[in-house]
Each structure stands twice: as structure tokens, then as C-alpha cells.
Amino acid sequence: MILQGENILKQYQHNGGLINALDSVSFSVKKGDFVTVTGPSGSGKSTLLLSLFGLIRLTSGNIIFDGKRIDNINDRKLTEIRKKSVGYILQSFALIPYLTTIQNVMIPLALEKVPKKEQYKRASEILDYVGLADRTDHLPRELxxxxxxxxxxxxxxxxxxxxxxxxxxxxxxDPALSLEILEFLRKINQENKITIIMVTHSPVAAGYGTMKLHLNEGKIVNS
Amino acid sequence: MTISKLVLIELWKRKSQLITGLLAITLGIAVIVAIQSVSVVSEQNVARNLDNLGANILVLPQGASIDNYYTSDIDAPTLPMDYVERILTSTIAGVDNMSPKLTRRVKVNGQSIVLTGILPKSEIASKPLWQSSGLVGAEVKAACAPTESVNKSHGMEDEKLKRKAIDTLLSNDCIAGSQVARLLKLSANSQVTIMGKEFKVVKVLPETGTVDDDRIFANLKDVQHLLGIENQVSAIEIMGCCNAISEGLLSKLRNILPDTRVTTIGQIVSTQIETNQLMKKVTLVMLIIIFFVGGISIGNYIWANVNERKREIGILRMMGAERRTIYKMFLLKALILGVAGGILGFLIGTLAGVILGPYLAGIIVKPVYIYLLWSILLSVAISLAGSLFPTYLAAKFDPHSNLQED
Incomplete structure (x- = not known):
């Protein structure tokens, strides 16, 4: 197993009361799985995604990554794990607006202090892989x-x-672009054996999962 | 890509924000540099005036008036020569040179002249006209005088006219003031008899427009012996450090010489000292103002920048940027702003001093390059101090809440 969640509980204070954003959530993900997490708005999908590597701290429960518990480690160690082992893709792309395409791609390598030449080489290869070799010096707004x-x-x-x-x-x-991106994610998953956990509203996107979790009111109702 | 490069790119892409952020600190540094540049020239003027005056403090016997000193009456009171030693052995700082003098009005060839006994080694002969007559000897070290390098950088007109002491004045030698020489028809190497003793005139001073013109200077020991006033002097002229005078040198001298009258010579010196003190106070006030205004301005700019980049901070933290990376990002930016503000402030301030100095203060101001270093250090210190708190808050931001700001 690459990632396991055991009895995950995340509570928020709201108007003097407690709300369970995640309630007794347990799951196991194998290396190379393409996991889709679906559910209605407010069901806790994004909270689950962000809490797995410490961007949101849990109220209780265990998270085990690569055989080690990570829910109880400090911020610095969690940051280190995110830096080396996790990649994030957000709905809003989360690109830094004043950096060019290749500079944006080089950021994770810069944080790992990879030498500049190596950064450039790897970022160029990846941009070629995603079909943007001719857009390396474009700013995000130009794409x-x-x-x-x-x-x-x-x-x-x-x-x-x-x-x-x-x-x-x-x-x-739009639907056509969505399919393009989903195919791409599948390609990455299959060719590079990278595990993907994807939160989605879309039934089409959910269809790409090899493992499917459905959340409702913070609980897994179907997997 | 490095974090430093990211900072530089961000600065470059948001130039308009950079300019407004820099404005307050640049102008603040510019004002300080301009005041200091004018101030340093003014201090040199003080030093130059001290050079011209020779001495700026008079120690007179109790009960003696300034008139006594100038008219040299026959019964004018005297003070013991030992007082020189008393000052020398005290711990008072700021006494650069002392010249004890015994002065009496005497008749020479039927003419009334003033005979002045001086100690050759310590007599101050800094006046340009004295020096032009060739009376130069060992340099007298002046604690408060501007350093040679400062002088040079400002191209002081009288750069070479440092305080000098008359090297030797032999037992039978004397120096004649211009008026006396004219009156007694004296010239260099001529002889003059004073109270029955033969003196050789080694030098005739050019006209100075001061009491020196009416005097004949001879060795103090000779004059004391001649007048029968052994080990007594009429006055001790002191070349005191101008700053030390303003910091209470006179009262310190009065403490160790209680039965004397200690006073300053030359209103111009005290006026200039007051001006310099005022400039120092203005500089200090400006420094405090700029520290707060500049610091708040930079702090405000960084805080606005932090808020504008909350999402970016969240993205970086999500990707594995540590808190110290966020510190580095904003403090590096503050450092760059500080350096830029220091350099620009120095340039604008120096330019303002050079252009406005002659109009406002009637002095020629030239760039003081060491102020570039001080400007940068001050500006960086203000910039970093102002940025610490916003940077601390930026690093503490919860990455998750910033990511959800879409």
C-alpha cells in the first residue's frame, strides 16, 4: 500500500457547534492506483485531498504513507514529503503569473535545489512530454x-x-479539453506508475478511476 | 530557477510597485545625505577658522579682562607657569595645543610697543600670513580637525595650512610685527635693543590686521627674565577641539584652574559650533523620522505584497516550500529595496547638497563617497526592520486557506 487512511476525522467549529467535514474515513490505495473521489459539494472531497499530506491537519485518525505514519509528524517533515513525493494539480492551475512556462515547471526542482542545468533539461523534457515544447517562454496569461x-x-x-x-x-x-487532460493523467498513471488521487464532480472523469471513493456528508458511502 | 531569481523576476515584473515602495526610503536617505554633506563642509569651515585664529581658548588670571590681554598693561595680573603643567597632567580631552604668553607694554626707541614672550615649541603659528613668512615647524596634532582624507576629498583651499609650531626662537632672537617694524624701521637681521638687551630680528611678519602687528615676539624665558616676572605668564592660549568646547571643555578647565578666568576667543567659532550642533540635531531628528517613516513605508509595501501574493505563498507551500523559503523570499526583496534605496538616496542627496549648498549655505559641497556605504547600510537596516513582521506573518500563513482563495 502506498497510502492508507484509518478512521480519519476532521471537525470544524461553526456557530459554536462542531461540524464533521470527514467522519470515520478509511481507505487503502495501492501503488499505481488511479483513485477518483466523488460526491456532492460540501461532502468533504477537497478536505480529504488536502488533509492527506498535512495541508489541513486532522482532528484524529491515522494516515500512513509509504509504510510510515505522517499524520503526527511536524510541519517541516510534512513539507519535505510534499516536496519530494507529492505533486498537486488544482482546478485553477495555480501557476505563478509572472513566471514563464518553463520557470513555473522548474519551481519544484528549485525547491529541491536541483542544479540549474539539470532543472532546465528536466523541465524541457517534461514540457515536450505534455506537448508544450514551443511554449516554454510564454507567460500563463499567454496560454x-x-x-x-x-x-x-x-x-x-x-x-x-x-x-x-x-x-x-x-x-x-470544456468537455473536449477535459477528455484531453484526463487521457493525459491516465497516460502518466500508466506509463510512469504514478499513483493519482483525483477529486471530481464529473461522472466522466470518475470513470477513469481504477478505484472509486464516493463521499457524502464526510463519510465514504461507496468504494 | 532559484528563489533569488524568483524574487528578482517578481521585482522586475512589478516595477511600478517597486518605485512607490522605494520612494519614502530613498527620499529619507537623500535628505540625510544632503544635510550631512553640507554639515561636513561646515565642520571643515570651523576647523579652518580655528586654523586662522590659532587658538580659541584663553586662560587669564582671575580679575584680568580681555582688555588686559590686548592692552598688556604694566600692572596686568599674571598666573603661574605651572598651570600649563597642571593642564598637561590632567585627563581633560580636547586640548590640542597650549601656548603660554607673557605680554607687557614697553618703550623701545621712545615708541610704545608690546613685548610678548612665547614658547617656540608650542607657539601656534597656524595663521596663513605667519606661515607665508616661512614660520613653519612641526605639525600640531589636532584631535577634532577633519582628517586629511576628508580635507582632500573636499579640495580644501587651505589644505596645506595645518597648525604648525614655530620650531626655534633663540635667546637673542625676536620676531617683529609689521606695524612695529615700520615704526622702529626694523627688517630681517636688523638689531633692536629692548630694555637694554640686544635682539636680532629673525623675521618681520606680514600685516595680519590683528594685535600681532603691534608686537615683538621673543623667547618666553628671556621676556620673563627681562621683565623680572619669573615663571609667570599673562595668559595661556589654548587650541581646543571645537567639539570638546561645546561639550564642556571650558568648565573642565575652570575646575582644575579655579583661580583663573577661562574664556573663548572668536565669536565666529562659537557661531559655527552652534550651527554644527544644530545640523547634528537636525540629522538625528531626520534619522529618527526616516527610520519610522521609511520602515513603516517599506513594511506597508511588503505587507501589501504579501497579501497580493497570498495564493502564490500557498502554492509554494503546497509544493514543499519551507517557511524559511518564504522568509528568504520577502527578506531578500527587502534587502534589494534597501540597497537600491541607499544608492538612489545617496545620489539624490549628494546632488541636492552639491546644487543647493552654495545657494543655501554659501559653501561648496562635494560628494562624500563614504556616505554611499552608510546610506546603503542604513537603508538596508530600515528596510529589513520594516519587513520583519509582514514576512513573519507571510511564513505563518496557512497554505490551505490561501489556496482556496480562488
């Missing part, structure tokens, strides 16, 4: 939304992570 999401995908895999966390990656795209 189409589909291209921007491909830059985000390139950035999420450039440092060769073990797992990709995708939060509604096709949420801002």
Missing part, C-alpha cells in the same frame, strides 16, 4: 486554459513524485 492545465500537470510530475493529488483538474475546462 489557453488547456495549455495552462498541461503546464500544471508538467509541474506536478517534473520532480518524479510517487503520488499526484488532483483537485477538480477538469473543473475549468
Amino acid at each position: 489557453s486554459v488547456g495549455q495552462q492545465q498541461r503546464v500544471a500537470i508538467a509541474r506536478s510530475i517534473v520532480h518524479r513524485p510517487q503520488i499526484i493529488m488532483a483537485d477538480e483538474p477538469t473543473g475549468n475546462l
Whole structure:
């Protein structure tokens, strides 16, 4: 197993009371799985995705990544795990607006202090892989939304992570572009054996999962 | 790509914000540099005036008036020569040189002249006219005088006119003031008899427009012996450090010489000291203002920048940027702003001093290059101090809430 969740509970204070955003959530993900997480708005999908590697701290429960518990480790160690082993793709692409395509892709490598030449080489290869070799010096605003999401995908895999966390990656795209991106994610999953956990509203996107979790009111109701 | 490069790119892409962020600190540094540049020239003026005056403090016997000093009456009171030693052995700082003098009005060839006994080694002969007559000897070290390098950088007109002491004045030698020489028809190497003793005139001073013109200077020991006033002097002229005078040198001298009258010579010196003190106070006030205004301005700019980049901070934290990376990003930016503000402030301030100095203060101001270093250091310190708190808050941001700001 690459990732396991055991009895995950996340509570929020709201108007003096407690709300269970995640309630007794347990799951196991094998290396190379393409996991889709579906459910209505407010069901806790994004909370689950962001809590798995410490971007949101749990109220209780265990998370085991690569054989080690990570829910109880400090912020610095969690940051280190995110830096080396996790790639994120967000609905809004989350690109840095004043950096060019290749500079955006090089950020995870810069954080890992990879030498500049190596950064450039790897970022160029990945941009070629996602079909943006001719857009390396473009700013995000000079790219189409589909291209921007491909830059985000390139950035999420450039440092060769073990797992990709995708939060509604096709949420801002039209159906044709959505399919293009989903096919791409599948390609990455199959060719590079990178585990993907993808939160989505779309039944079409959910169909790409090899493992499917359905959340409702913070609980897994179907898997 | 490095974090430093990311900072530089961000700065470059948001130039308009950079300019507004820089404005306050640049102008603040510019004002300080301009005041200091004018101030340093003014201090040199003080030093130059001290050079011209020779001495700026007079120690007179109790009960003696300044008139006594100038008219040299026959019964004018005297003070013991030992007082020189008393000052020398005290711990008072700021006394650069002392010249004890015994002065009496005497008749020579039927003419009334003033005979002044001086100690050759310590007599101050800094006046340009004295020096032009060739009376130069060992340099007298002046604690408060501007350093040679500062002088040079400002191209002081009288750069070479440092304080000098008359090297030797032999027992039978004397120096004649211009008026006396005219009156007694004296010239270099001529002889003059004073109270029955033969003196050789080694030098006739050019006209100075001061009491020196009416005097004949001879060796103090000779004059004391001649007048029968052994080990007594009429006055001790002191070359005191101008800053030390303003910091209470006179009262310190009065403490160790209680039965004397200690006073300053030359209103111009005290006026200039007051001006310099005022400039120092203005600089200090400006420094405090710029520290707060500049610091708040930069802090405000960084805080606005932090807020504008909350999402970016969230993205970076999500990708594995540590808190210290966020610190580095914003403090590096503050450092760059500080360096730029320091350099620009120095340039604008120096330019303002050079252009406005002659109009406002009637002095020629030239760039003081060491201020570039101080400007940068000050600007960087203000910039970093102002940025610390916003940077601390930026690093503490919860990445998750910033990511959800879409």
C-alpha cells in the first residue's frame, strides 16, 4: 500500500457547534492506483485531498504513507514529503503569473535545489512530454486554459513524485479539453506508475478511476 | 530557477510597485545625505577658522579682562607657569595645543610697543600670513580637525595650512610685527635693543590686521627674565577641539584652574559650533523620522505584497516550500529595496547638497563617497526592520486557506 487512511476525522467549529467535514474515513490505495473521489459539494472531497499530506491537519485518525505514519509528524517533515513525493494539480492551475512556462515547471526542482542545468533539461523534457515544447517562454496569461492545465500537470510530475493529488483538474475546462487532460493523467498513471488521487464532480472523469471513493456528508458511502 | 531569481523576476515584473515602495526610503536617505554633506563642509569651515585664529581658548588670571590681554598693561595680573603643567597632567580631552604668553607694554626707541614672550615649541603659528613668512615647524596634532582624507576629498583651499609650531626662537632672537617694524624701521637681521638687551630680528611678519602687528615676539624665558616676572605668564592660549568646547571643555578647565578666568576667543567659532550642533540635531531628528517613516513605508509595501501574493505563498507551500523559503523570499526583496534605496538616496542627496549648498549655505559641497556605504547600510537596516513582521506573518500563513482563495 502506498497510502492508507484509518478512521480519519476532521471537525470544524461553526456557530459554536462542531461540524464533521470527514467522519470515520478509511481507505487503502495501492501503488499505481488511479483513485477518483466523488460526491456532492460540501461532502468533504477537497478536505480529504488536502488533509492527506498535512495541508489541513486532522482532528484524529491515522494516515500512513509509504509504510510510515505522517499524520503526527511536524510541519517541516510534512513539507519535505510534499516536496519530494507529492505533486498537486488544482482546478485553477495555480501557476505563478509572472513566471514563464518553463520557470513555473522548474519551481519544484528549485525547491529541491536541483542544479540549474539539470532543472532546465528536466523541465524541457517534461514540457515536450505534455506537448508544450514551443511554449516554454510564454507567460500563463499567454496560454489557453488547456495549455495552462498541461503546464500544471508538467509541474506536478517534473520532480518524479510517487503520488499526484488532483483537485477538480477538469473543473475549468470544456468537455473536449477535459477528455484531453484526463487521457493525459491516465497516460502518466500508466506509463510512469504514478499513483493519482483525483477529486471530481464529473461522472466522466470518475470513470477513469481504477478505484472509486464516493463521499457524502464526510463519510465514504461507496468504494 | 532559484528563489533569488524568483524574487528578482517578481521585482522586475512589478516595477511600478517597486518605485512607490522605494520612494519614502530613498527620499529619507537623500535628505540625510544632503544635510550631512553640507554639515561636513561646515565642520571643515570651523576647523579652518580655528586654523586662522590659532587658538580659541584663553586662560587669564582671575580679575584680568580681555582688555588686559590686548592692552598688556604694566600692572596686568599674571598666573603661574605651572598651570600649563597642571593642564598637561590632567585627563581633560580636547586640548590640542597650549601656548603660554607673557605680554607687557614697553618703550623701545621712545615708541610704545608690546613685548610678548612665547614658547617656540608650542607657539601656534597656524595663521596663513605667519606661515607665508616661512614660520613653519612641526605639525600640531589636532584631535577634532577633519582628517586629511576628508580635507582632500573636499579640495580644501587651505589644505596645506595645518597648525604648525614655530620650531626655534633663540635667546637673542625676536620676531617683529609689521606695524612695529615700520615704526622702529626694523627688517630681517636688523638689531633692536629692548630694555637694554640686544635682539636680532629673525623675521618681520606680514600685516595680519590683528594685535600681532603691534608686537615683538621673543623667547618666553628671556621676556620673563627681562621683565623680572619669573615663571609667570599673562595668559595661556589654548587650541581646543571645537567639539570638546561645546561639550564642556571650558568648565573642565575652570575646575582644575579655579583661580583663573577661562574664556573663548572668536565669536565666529562659537557661531559655527552652534550651527554644527544644530545640523547634528537636525540629522538625528531626520534619522529618527526616516527610520519610522521609511520602515513603516517599506513594511506597508511588503505587507501589501504579501497579501497580493497570498495564493502564490500557498502554492509554494503546497509544493514543499519551507517557511524559511518564504522568509528568504520577502527578506531578500527587502534587502534589494534597501540597497537600491541607499544608492538612489545617496545620489539624490549628494546632488541636492552639491546644487543647493552654495545657494543655501554659501559653501561648496562635494560628494562624500563614504556616505554611499552608510546610506546603503542604513537603508538596508530600515528596510529589513520594516519587513520583519509582514514576512513573519507571510511564513505563518496557512497554505490551505490561501489556496482556496480562488
